Amino acid sequence: MGFLNEFFGRGSRVARGQMNKGMDNIEDATFESTVKQTVRDMQAELRKTIESSAMAMSNHNRLEAEYQKYVRQSEEWLGRANQALDAGNEELAKKALSRKQEMDDQVKSMQSGVESARGASEQLKSKVGELKRRIDEAERTATTLVARKNAAVAQRKVAEALSGVAASDNAFAALKGYEESVAKEEAKAKAFDQIASGTDDTLEAEFKTLSSSTVDNELAALKSARTQKALPGVQPRQITAPES
Structure with missing residues (x-):
């Protein structure tokens, strides 16, 4: 039961790891477009706000014009x-x-409506200005974020490449270990061959020693004979047959 739990636990970790890796790859590939889309969304919001502000300003201008018309007419009737x-x-x-x-x-009757329209128009104008500033800042931030993201991805790829080199070094080290193991086995085999052929080698060496001794004896006898011939007054000894 413990083995199964460990097996499925490891399988789950592997699956999550692969899924996260896939998500990281997707995020890396879509990061710049996602950031730019965020800025575009802000620009779309700005356009909507500008449209609303334009409508509010138009309404305010219309009410203001009508309001001022009644103010002028009031003054005119006072003059009359x-x-x-x-x-x-x-x-x-x-x-x-x-x-x-x-x-x-x-x-x-129009005064409160005019003031309300004026306030809404001013508020929307302020919001438009604020959104423009935020979008300018967002565009700068987006450019910086994309550059930082690209640098981070490049740095991660370099680290992964270096990790691959380390793994390759480990593989080469393992291969070197295999080579040393084979060399040891070859040395053992050679030693066993030498042990197995040791008796025949010893016998052959003894015969070589014997042959060498015989040659040495013959050489010594030849030298002695040559020396005796060279000495003056030395007659060769006659060998007589024994009397019967």
């Missing part, structure tokens, strides 16, 4: 009321003031 009083026509002055009151009512 004064003109009527100057002419001594109070009835006409009252009518002018009544119209002025209508314009003032319009101004009051």
Whole structure:
């Protein structure tokens, strides 16, 4: 049971390792495009904000124009009321003031809407400016991140290559060990051959020694004979047959 648990545990680790390696490779391959897509998403958000800001500004400008129109008309009716009083026509002055009151009512009813539209427009304009600054910063950051990522990937590949060289060194070391093992076996085989052929070698050596001794004896006898012939007054001894 313990063996199975260990087996499946190792299998799970291997599977997770391969999956993570695959994800790393995918991330390496898509990192730059992913970063650039993030910047494009921010730019799309900026375009939407600009559109919203343009609509808000248009609404504010329209309300502001209408608001200012009623303000001007109120001032105009006030001027007419004064003109009527100057002419001594109070009835006409009252009518002018009544119209002025209508314009003032319009101004009051529109004032909150104009202020709200002005605030929304200013807020969106501020957001547009902030988004532009953030996008500029994001583009610079994206360029830096891509460069750093590429450098990190290159450094990792160099490390992996060096790791491969180390593994190759280990393989060469193992091969050298095999070579030494074979050399030892060859030496053992040679030693056994020498032991197995040791008796015949000894016998052959003894015969060679015997032959060498015989030759030495013959050489000594030859030298002695030559010396005796060279000495003066030395007669060769006659060998007589024994009497019967």
